[in-house]
Amino acid sequence: MILDDEVFAVILAISIVLSVVGIAVSLPRPSENFAAIGLLNKEGKIGDYPSNVRVGQVISLNVFVYNHLGYTALFRVDVKVGDGGVPSNTTPLPKPPLFSLYTLLGNYENATIPFNVTFTYPMLNQTLVLELYVYSPDNSTWVYMGEYVFLRLNVTGVVF
Template sequence: MIIDDEVLAVLTAIVTVACVLAAALTVPRGVEPFLALGLLDEKGKIGDYPTRVIAGEPVKLHVFVMNHLGKAVMLKVVGKLGSRGNIPTNSTPLNSTPIWSYELILEHNQNATIPVQVTLQKEGLNVALVFELWTLNATDGTWVYTGRWNHLYLNVTKAGAP
């Protein structure tokens, strides 16, 4: 034989490893399911968030949502007002009336950046502007809290105040 047996064995081993690896990658695997919610500034970027706003004037932000559940889902972002120490947890949403909401359907691995404009009427210090992510249970039509939320503390002042 022109090729030495040992050389052929080594070459076959390399080819075998490469092919088994390729076959393993070919078989579809389940995805690591997660949902993401992010708060962005007026320009749709991280940073430059407002800290002081004037009551009655609109606050402009963006909310980033991503679906990585392995299927298309209907999501709802709900804006609420809280305060320092009164924000949602991973299991319970904030017990407060929604001041803004937006519903959308996202495919797997799809994301959306939603412009938000809310007007805060009441003055206050450390007002928490909270955004919660909810998902629709298509079987019974109920909204389920995903445990994902963002918040931004704002000082809401009167117009003309220093």
């Protein structure tokens, strides 16, 4: 069977289109790079958080940090008392941290870090804020990732 030029051109065009589609489908897609933070209760689970505490009472919680940045990274979690405020995804809360927690994680690794916090003065709708930072070795600084979690509490009573 002899193919004329038009039939040959159509077959060639279909072959090229199918080849391009096949290559595009088979290429690995770049993954989205991110890090995540989560607040866990004292048993290391989501939920059952304290909502009413007394001044001076020790609150035990856990923070969960997950690395999906594509490289090993050093993370810092700043624990802050927000006095009712919370940060944004671009600006951290303008309060000094009570303390910071650190963890070094490889890609796809996570860590659950226990911590205790105590409030020193009463306040309704108080916020406990945890902000996630990553260390940038390029400029030797900590970079706020725009990731945070917070817990609203009613802090009542007198100092023990």
